[in-house]
Amino acid sequence: MTRKTRPARRWMRSPLLSLLLGSVVLASLPEGAWAQQADTISIDLPAGSFAASLSRFASQSGLQVVFDASLASGKSSGRVSGSMTVGEALQKLLAGTGLTYRFVGERTVKLEKVSADAPASGTDDETLLSRVTVEAGGVFNSGAPSVAEIGAAQIEAAQSNSLPQLLQKTPGVSATGGVRLQGQSLSIRGFTRQSDVRILLDGAPKNFERYDQGTVFVDPELLKRVEIQKGATSVRYGNGGFGGTVIMESKTAEDMLLEGRSFGAWVKTGYQTANHQRLGSAAIYGKSDFGGPVTYDGLASVIWRKSGNMRVGGGQVYEASSDRLTSFSANGGLEVDGHELRASVIYGRSSDYGPPAANRGDLDLTAYSISRYGYELARLRALALREMEDFSSSLKYGYTGDSDLVNVKAMLSVSSTDLHMTRPTIAGFTPSASLGGQEDDAKYTDVKFELENTSNFDLGGFSHVANYGVQYMHHDRDTWMYDIANRNSAQYNYGRYTSWIMPQGKQDTLAAFIRDEIALTADFKVTPGLRFDYVRSQGVPNAAPRYNNPAAGHDYSAVSHSGATPALSLRWEATPETTLFADWAYAMRVPVIDELYSSQSASTTASGTSRNLEVERDNNFNIGISHQFDGLLAEEDTVKTSLALFYNHVTNPVTRRFGSANLANVTGPVPFYWNTPSYKIYGADLSVNYDSETIFSTLGLSWMNGSRNGAINDVRGPDTYFQDLAPFTGNVQLGYKFADWDLAISWTGLFVSAQNRTPYNQGTGYFYARPESKGYAVHGISVDWTPKEGSLAGIEVHAAIDNLFDKYYEPYLSDGIAAMPGRNFKVSISRKF
Structure with missing residues (x-):
């Protein structure tokens, strides 16, 4: 098997590396990857979840497989079994997934999407070397039963109005509060305090903790993936999160582009009858290198929700339970020669009248209050303009x-x-x-x-x-x-x-x-x-x-x-x-x-x-x-x-x-x-x-x-x-x-x-x-x-x-x-x- 190569770089080129590598024992350089690809190994990967197959492949081959978790989300793979080289096993495993691989170290394989102008994985027995930065996958107990993932397809099908609504079907996860979006929070395995449920959006912590209000106000329409790590056993985080950690990732251009396209647009509309909610969403996005060494991508989107008062089971309508929410997002990045820089901005705003304590039901106006002040004035006394x-x-x-x-x-x-x-x-x-x-x-x-x-x-x-x-x-x-x-x-x-x-x-x-x-x-x-x-x-x-x-x-x-x-x-x-x-x-x-x-x-x-x-x-x-x-x-x-x-x-x-x-x-x-x-x-x-x-x-x-x-x-x-x-x-x-x-x-x-x-x-x-x-x-x-x-x-x-x-x-x-x-x-x- 042949491999396209490029001149070796000096690791001292990055000023951070001398500090980061000082405590690590030096390992051999990636030339040993040539032998890894040619080795014949015994592989037995049953058909099923693509992520699970990757984990099994890593264990059976002795290789470390790294990939952005979103690449494996929702994919499945066929059975791969027999005695074959690592390269042959990877080609069969990745067939039909739109992914390719490359060795970046002696025992490290990275997965990435096939670019529009690149041959498919395994063509001419070559490993493609286009550069991306990915997150580690298949390590640190990935796939554990205490970890749950909701992918883009599930998010779309759920049509949820809020993050608690989206996650509440996950075993061990419950939504708290009422029907108002501003009053909803998450509970994981019996822990309900904000400091016991850590919430991250593109890595940024969300720590709102005002009494009788909700804790997270991100529109699910912005998200491509949500991971729930139940429990507090990972040292990657810390100081709280006894119930668990919710990791949200927003959409990027690569997640939205149709196959073979460099630019695209997306529009969406929706309606719900219980509160007469109307939804409108649109996005434009693109990814290209414009003929140069740098690959750029960008996405901009807007989401608008407006609803009336909520009708609960049996027909009762809760006063002042309407919601209006507008969200904007932008996500852009560039990749060049092993480096990636990415920025994201998300902004949401809502304004409407509601009770001072959002996590409640109806206003429950008393007969005394109505008889003394009249219905409309009694209603106003129970409300606040919430911005x-x-x-x-x-x-x-x-x-x-x-x-x-x-x-x-x-x-x-x-x-x-x-x-x-x-x-x-x-x-x-x-x-x-x-x-x-x-x-x-x-x-x-x-x-x-x-x-x-x-x-x-x-x-x-x-x-x-x-x-x-x-x-x-x-x-x-x-x-x-x-x-x-x-x-x-x-x-x-x-x-x-x-x-x-x-x-x-x-x-x-x-x-x-x-x-x-x-x-x-x-x-x-x-x-x-x-x-x-x-x-x-x-x-x-x-x-x-x-x-x-x-x-x-x-x-x-x-x-x-x-x-x-x-x-x-x-x-x-x-x-x-x-x-x-x-x-x-x-x-x-x-x-x-x-x-x-x-x-x-x-x-x-x-x-x-x-x-x-x-x-x-x-x-x-x-x-x-x-x-x-x-x-x-x-x-x-x-x-x-x-x-x-x-x-x-x-x-x-x-x-x-x-x-x-x-x-x-x-x-x-x-x-x-x-x-x-x-x-x-x-x-x-x-x-x-x-x-x-x-x-x-x-x-x-x-x-x-x-x-x-x-x-x-x-x-x-x-x-x-x-x-x-x-x-x-x-x-x-x-x-x-x-x-x-x-x-x-x-x-x-x-x-x-x-x-x-x-x-x-x-x-x-x-x-x-x-x-x-x-x-x-x-x-x-x-x-x-x-x-x-x-x-x-x-x-x-x-x-x-x-x-x-x-x-x-x-x-x-x-x-x-x-x-x-x-x-x-x-x-x-x-x-x-």
Whole structure:
């Protein structure tokens, strides 16, 4: 087999490499790849998921395969079996995928799309050498049952209005809040706090945490892929994320271009009946080298949503539940000689009247209020003008050399979320300060920089893939309100101050991490990891003397926390069809600004700020198994199953200090937040996917349980349930494909059991717990038409009816105050040009 080559480069050419490679043992140069391609190996890859086949190929060949995860999303591969060279195996594996490969090191193969003017993979036995920067794939326990992925095709078919709606069918993931887009949040494996569900958009953290509001406001239309890493066992992240990490990637030109095209456009329209939502979206994009050595690509898009009030099951319409959202995005990059630079900007804005607390149901106007003020005035008194702006930007650089030691990435991101609320001005109406007063604003801003490298080398007789790097993160909370009721009080700074439960402040984090996947055998890999975080928090003194009084224990000065997170992962490919996984980490979470610097007045017992809080710790485990069956019911069918068991033991959890039992015999001011006794959450997720030429089906099951030592409001009392446990949940889909027509129809079912595992009926816990919920079953049908050939190629039509029987139901995590949408007909039509 021949190979096109180019002159070797000097690794010292990049000024960053001497620092990054100083701690790595030097490995041989890529000339050894010639021998790798010619070696005859025994390969047995069953038909099925392309990503799973790549992972098996890496294990059986002894090679490291790196690729952007989006390249494998939604693809399948045929069976590859027998004795053959590496090159022959790769050609057969990549046949029909539109991908090619190249060796970039002695044992490292990269996958990339075939360019429009390049021959297909394997032509004349040559390996193409066009340059791209890709993300590592097939390493660090990829494919584990605790990891779920939603690709572009699934995002389009779902027609979801928000990220929580998109992810809620993933086992172990639930949506919280109500039907309003601004009030929705995510819960993963029983963890519902924003700091326990880490959210990243193109690498930029999204850390909005305003009480009674949502946490993420990204339109799913912008996304090409979402990955959910359940649990906190990866040292790549850190400081929080006990429930898991949600990684969102926005669309690029390469994701949108039709085959063989350099430029294109896309338009889409959609409609939903439950809230009369109208959707419009358009994008233009292109990719070309314009005859030079540099390849450029760019995409610009706009999305517009407008809806009326939401109709829930049974026919009730929730007042002030309408939404208006406009989003803009731009994504561009350039590639040259192993270097890639990419920038993305996403901006969204919404403005409409709604209740001050967005995660609720109807306005619930009382008969007394209506009779006293009249319906329209009573309605206005319950509303606020909610203006939301959400911004994310990232700049990424990547360099991939011809050495196994070099795969450098750097990223700088800036993101912010700003919610401004104004209550109507009504004679005699004085809005409560607990709901933000007459006017309030909360803006949360994050700046992040990270630098990392991945190296492949041999040491001690074993193959290593080491990923290591440093990170800096700056988080700023800027909040204020106008409390019109105290506009004449000097103790309240004449009404202009920061809410006592949403203090201002900033956190700066310095972190370093390393993880090393060691192949002890071709089938067994162990990955030790270590992370260190140093976090410095600084409060901003409240402008109101009532909440800035040393005698009440108020102290807004800086405080530091630090700690190490050790981790260990195991992966054993017992057979080509069966893989076992195990992960452990002793994760940490530093208290956030609200927990450190919230306060009350001197007239209360627990009035002080809480600078002495200790770091939370989560001793967490994931154990899982995945198995693939081929030819089970038909010759070409595939069944993929995965089972994940998880256990979390959280020590030093941070909670508010409330409850008469907790405050009994307490003298003098004490902190508003404190560390309480530990709690445990454990459970299981099961996923089963069946696919054949005509029939497809999915099954997702989730079960969890847990307990707290004592209760939140009585830490010395009897043990109680942990309050955020989602009930046993099953999601089912059964469908049929008309391959000749590129048409698929399916039925979906959501089955949720009653939830009585709540502290609501345990002693005095009902004051601070979610009420019990009833079980329910919800059904839907969908039709998807995606013609692949002819004049209609590029068109997609998706139609569905959710909640087919118009069921009225209230999910447990909605706190019994919000039902879900009723029967909802959804349709979207898009076309690429």
